[in-house]
Amino acid sequence: MHHLDPRMQACIDACLSCYQTCLGMSTGHCLEVGGAHACPEHIKLMLACSETCRATAHVMLIGSPHHKHLCAECADICADCAAECGRLGDMDACVRACRACAESCRTMAA
DSSP states (O other), X not given: OOOOOHHHHHHHHHHHHHHHHHHHIIIIIIHHHOGGGGOHHHHHHHHHHHHHHHHHHHHHHTTOTTHXXXXXXXXXXXXXXXXXXXXXXXXXXXXXXXXXXXXXXXXXXX
């Protein structure tokens, strides 16, 4: 296994945390609450966010130089997801995870 820079490891951790949080909240909380939380556009955004976070962590773990491209996109999607979840309310864990991931991914993309 290759050595991971501490910043990269922190980004991987943030991505995996966001992946877990968004996937869990979209399929659990949002579908249970219903209403605007369960609208297709919101669920699709959360699922896209979770999968992008998972894929970004994966690319960093294998040591691909393409991680910068994925990190940039991941930061954008996480920022969108955080804004939407914040707008809907009652999704603080998702907002925190998405913001932390976006910030970490922006650092790695630079």
